[in-house]
Amino acid sequence: MTSTDTGQRRRSSDARPVIPDLIDEATILSIVEEAWVALVGEDEVLVPLAGDLPVDILSSWVDVVGPWTGSVVLTTGRDTAEELSRALLGEAAPEVLEHEDVEDAFGEIANVVGGNVKAALPGPSGLSLPQVGNAPVVRNPADVCRVDVVWRGEPVSISVQGALPPLPVSSPTH
Amino acid sequence: MRALVIDDSRAMRRIVTSILTGLGYEVRDAGHGREGLDVLDEGWRPDLVCVDWNMPVMDGLQFVSAVRSNPKWRSVTIMMVTSESEHTQIVRALAAGAHEYVIKPFTADAIRDKLALLGLLPQEVAL
Amino acid sequence: MSLTATSFDWVRELVRKESAIVLQPGKEYLVEARLLPIARQMGLADVGKLVETVRVRPDADSMRRIVEALTTNETSWFRDGDPFTALTSTVLPSLLTSRGANERLQIWSAACSSGQEPYTIAMLLDDALPNAASRVSITATDLSREMVQRTRAGKFSQLEVNRGLPAPMLVRHFQRTGNEWEVSSNLRRMVNASECNLAAPLPRMGPFDVVYLRNVLIYFDLPTKQSILRRVRDLMRPDGWLFLGAAETTLGVDDSWERVVIGRSSAYRPVKGA
Numbered sequence: 001m002t003s004t005d006t007g008q009r010r011r012s013s014d015a016r017p018v019i020p021d022l023i024d025e026a027t028i029l030s031i032v033e034e035a036w037v038a039l040v041g042e043d044e045v046l047v048p049l050a051g052d053l054p055v056d057i058l059s060s061w062v063d064v065v066g067p068w069t070g071s072v073v074l075t076t077g078r079d080t081a082e083e084l085s086r087a088l089l090g091e092a093a094p095e096v097l098e099h100e101d102v103e104d105a106f107g108e109i110a111n112v113v114g115g116n117v118k119a120a121l122p123g124p125s126g127l128s129l130p131q132v133g134n135a136p137v138v139r140n141p142a143d144v145c146r147v148d149v150v151w152r153g154e155p156v157s158i159s160v161q162g163a164l165p166p167l168p169v170s171s172p173t174h
Numbered sequence: 175m176r177a178l179v180i181d182d183s184r185a186m187r188r189i190v191t192s193i194l195t196g197l198g199y200e201v202r203d204a205g206h207g208r209e210g211l212d213v214l215d216e217g218w219r220p221d222l223v224c225v226d227w228n229m230p231v232m233d234g235l236q237f238v239s240a241v242r243s244n245p246k247w248r249s250v251t252i253m254m255v256t257s258e259s260e261h262t263q264i265v266r267a268l269a270a271g272a273h274e275y276v277i278k279p280f281t282a283d284a285i286r287d288k289l290a291l292l293g294l295l296p297q298e299v300a301l
Numbered sequence: 302m303s304l305t306a307t308s309f310d311w312v313r314e315l316v317r318k319e320s321a322i323v324l325q326p327g328k329e330y331l332v333e334a335r336l337l338p339i340a341r342q343m344g345l346a347d348v349g350k351l352v353e354t355v356r357v358r359p360d361a362d363s364m365r366r367i368v369e370a371l372t373t374n375e376t377s378w379f380r381d382g383d384p385f386t387a388l389t390s391t392v393l394p395s396l397l398t399s400r401g402a403n404e405r406l407q408i409w410s411a412a413c414s415s416g417q418e419p420y421t422i423a424m425l426l427d428d429a430l431p432n433a434a435s436r437v438s439i440t441a442t443d444l445s446r447e448m449v450q451r452t453r454a455g456k457f458s459q460l461e462v463n464r465g466l467p468a469p470m471l472v473r474h475f476q477r478t479g480n481e482w483e484v485s486s487n488l489r490r491m492v493n494a495s496e497c498n499l500a501a502p503l504p505r506m507g508p509f510d511v512v513y514l515r516n517v518l519i520y521f522d523l524p525t526k527q528s529i530l531r532r533v534r535d536l537m538r539p540d541g542w543l544f545l546g547a548a549e550t551t552l553g554v555d556d557s558w559e560r561v562v563i564g565r566s567s568a569y570r571p572v573k574g575a
Binding site: 034035037038039042085088089090092101104105107108111113114115116118119123124125127128 | 182183188189229230256258262278281
Binding site for chain 2: 379462464465469475
């Protein structure tokens with residue numbers, strides 16, 4: 001680590017906040033559970049357990065831009081993302097789901113979860129439209145809060161992750 | 175009774191539409207605010223507009239302002255249905271002229287309760 | 302022990318009788334999911350045990366909780382709005398003329414659940430009276446300790462505030478904390494919550510000007526209904542107002558009440574000298 005810092009940055013009052021200081025796993029889980037009950041179905045149960053994600057995964061996310069800047073990312077197996085989309089589309093679901101159906105429905109879940117995560121953070125912040133694809137990379141492992149759940153036996157992870165790399169850290173001065 | 179549902183997500187349009195048709199509404203939908211204004215421009219008069227906030231082309235807040243600044247549409251009841259749920263955002267939407275605000279996620283009962291408050295539950299359902 | 306067919310049928314019959322809502326066969330899963338929290342609160346291992354316990358020794362409070370858990374997702378604000386409209390249109394103006402300017406108005410929400418009813422009353426009075434916090438005291442009681450604690454905390458989930466709370470009232474009286482909405486300290490000061498079993502002798506309270514006793518009596522047998530109404534009456538001012546649930550009445554139960562129609566709802570007032 002380089003040491004170009006004057007020391008001023010280390011004052012807690014002007015340090016850039018990282019997400020574990022702003023929200024906890026229990027809050028994220030309650031947001032996700034409420035979204036599931038309302039969007040996917042009232043009988044749908046999420047079990048807060050970590051499972052191994054399959055190789056073929058898909059993510060949907062929204063970006064939050066404000067005092068804290070980052071993304072709220074849902075990641076699950078591609079098949080599970082399709083099953084979720086079917087649950088949202090209900091009887092309107094086509095026999096064969098197109099990619100845009102999954103983009104639409106899986107993206108809307110990220111929008112609902114992300115909007116509520118944003119509202120639990122210090123504001124004001126802006127919210128992007130949802131995106132679907134390969135999740136943004138984690139830039140700062142200390143700026144991540146992640147919740148893992150199992151839905152219908154399949155793992156789904158929800159990651160609230162900062163968009164910025166860590167600040168340069170100065171070597172301790174005594 | 176007629177309702178216009180504006181949301182960029184087709185899945186969400188379907189969810190809101192099916193709740194409203196279940197309550198006896200005739201529903202049309204649009205994918206963003208501009209499309210919503212086009213429907214109103216055709217002369218189709220809804221009793222209720224349910225509008226999302228974050229959408230491409232024209233967002234929900236711009237849509238509310240556009241409707242409120244046009245005397246022809248002043249009587250339309252507007253309900254925001256959005257995941258924007260900060261206190262300040264709800265205040266902004268009400269100040270712009272939205273009558274009610276439903277936070278996503280919501281249940282069908284939530285929509286029904288809000289319509290009851292607005293006096294927009296079709297009579298046979300209200301009984 | 303999972304839910305047996307007999308237990309499921311008993312629950313279906315209870316819900317049908319009390320709410321006119323019919324649970325279709327195949328909804329065993331829903332019954333298990335909704336009733337499990339009640340079983341846990343009562344210290345029972347599962348829903349099968351819960352149903353067996355209540356079936357063998359029926360008690361009104363458990364039955365009410367079971368029916369509510371299966372018929373509503375969340376308690377609504379302004380639930381059946383008419384009794385609240387009546388409060389501001391008729392009851393409050395009448396009380397303000399008959400009570401001295403320094404007399405505190407006392408209101409009782411007698412089955413307050415998670416707090417929506419007492420805070421609905423508090424919001425209405427806060428909007429209607431310039432000095433509501435010093436003028437009004439709202440007593441909120443429930444049999445369940447958990448419900449009393451929830452009322453005291455005054456915190457509601459996103460799904461709960463979505464249920465019939467007008468958005469202008471939400472922004473005026475609530476602040477967001479994390480994923481919850483917290484009622485303002487001003488309103489919390491107006492509401493005092495405590496445990497109370499309506500079917501037993503009541504603690505010293507009141508005297509109340511207004512009592513909301515809604516969707517409680519339906520779960521009790523006739524003699525218990527009569528003794529509850531008598532005890533409630535003893536805690537009310539002689540010119541007080543009682544609101545019952547839409548499906549409830551004192552008619553044919555206790556003739557010491559007079560029914561007054563207010564708009565689309567009814568209030569009951571003690572008959573003088575009865």
